[in-house]
Amino acid sequence: MTGCVNSISPQPVTLLRLRAPPSPASRSSFSFSGDSVHSLYRLRRVSRSPSIIAPKFQIVAAEKSEPLKIMISGAPASGKGTQCELITHKYGLVHISAGDLLRAEIASGSENGRRAKEHMEKGQLVPDEIVVMMVKDRLSQSDSEQNGWLLDGYPRSASQATALKGFGFQPDLFIVLEVPEDILIERVVGRRLDPVTGKIYHLKYSPPETEEIAARLTQRFDDTEEKAKLRLKTHNQNVRDVLSMYDDITIKIEGNRSKQEVFAQIDSSLSELLQQRNTAPSSLLS
Numbered sequence: 635m636t637g638c639v640n641s642i643s644p645q646p647v648t649l650l651r652l653r654a655p656p657s658p659a660s661r662s663s664f665s666f667s668g669d670s671v672h673s674l675y676r677l678r679r680v681s682r683s684p685s686i687i688a689p690k691f692q693i694v695a696a697e698k699s700e701p702l703k704i705m706i707s708g709a710p711a712s713g714k715g716t717q718c719e720l721i722t723h724k725y726g727l728v729h730i731s732a733g734d735l736l737r738a739e740i741a742s743g744s745e746n747g748r749r750a751k752e753h754m755e756k757g758q759l760v761p762d763e764i765v766v767m768m769v770k771d772r773l774s775q776s777d778s779e780q781n782g783w784l785l786d787g788y789p790r791s792a793s794q795a796t797a798l799k800g801f802g803f804q805p806d807l808f809i810v811l812e813v814p815e816d817i818l819i820e821r822v823v824g825r826r827l828d829p830v831t832g833k834i835y836h837l838k839y840s841p842p843e844t845e846e847i848a849a850r851l852t853q854r855f856d857d858t859e860e861k862a863k864l865r866l867k868t869h870n871q872n873v874r875d876v877l878s879m880y881d882d883i884t885i886k887i888e889g890n891r892s893k894q895e896v897f898a899q900i901d902s903s904l905s906e907l908l909q910q911r912n913t914a915p916s917s918l919l920s
């Protein structure tokens with residue numbers, strides 16, 4: 635799955651980059667749980683109000699289309715992998731998963747991989763000196779630059795977010811999946827991978843279709859209850875720092891629903907984002 639680019643090409647959208655701080659109302663992150671309807675309504679209202687075409691906005695690259703840059707975060711087994719697949723399938727973004735990059739490094743047998751595994755086995759973050767450049771290099775590859783990217787599992791700390799900013803990578807949207815802890819543990823413990831197709835199963839909720847597939851399923855080395863609890867603890871310790879740095883572009887989504895329902899909300903936000911980019915400049919130019 636590392637850095638997989640979906641075979642489906644991006645929709646033919648012309649994207650325009652606006653350089654301006656978001657308006658005060660659009661700065662507040664909105665959540666689909668709780669006051670979601672109100673927040674979504676507010677985002678819509680703001681995006682269509684005349685304030686978005688105020689003179690402070692400049693067209694920076696009206697003639698060029700600029701691809702989407704999205705980040706996604708969530709606790710272990712919050713459904714990131716599933717949603718990443720659906721997002722890349724529809725929007726043609728390059729999926730860059732920090733965890734997959736690290737697992738590939740481990741598989742390569744390198745010294746960095748060996749060190750990374752030590753931390754991953756304890757449910758701890760892998761040190762920045764290993765992760766940061768790995769992610770930066772992947773983001774800088776031409777497919778990511780051309781198609782846009784979906785960054786999964788990075789940044790996981792304030793220092794990683796600062797490094798990302800320092801390299802000039804500015805995401806358009808930060809998607810945060812929220813799922814209650816007891817459900818997360820149950821999902822992790824039952825999660826299995828088919829090494830032949832790369833498909834993820836859950837022994838209870840999404841069992842393999844055939845005996846043959848069932849027989850070859852593997853479990854991630856850190857998907858035990860004990861390790862999942864450690865990863866969850868690490869996630870909870872770090873998530874707040876990262877969230878505070880992307881407050882203005884964050885959407886929080888209740889992830890304890892069907893994958894189609896969760897995706898429908900992500901899809902609606904991404905469509906909204908594309909629509910804003912497509913409509914604002916023509917208003918500006920008129």
Ligand SMILES: Nc1ncnc2c1ncn2[C@@H]1O[C@H](COP(=O)(O)OP(=O)(O)O)[C@@H](O)[C@H]1O
Nearest residue numbers: 710711732733754758759760765787788790865
């Ligand atoms: N951005 C990161 N910084 C440091 N370590 C990371 C990062 N992303 C992943 N890791 C390491 O890889 C492990 C697996 O990550 P991932 O595949 O995203 O699964 P999960 O989110 O379910 O823990 C993490 O527990 C952590 O040890």
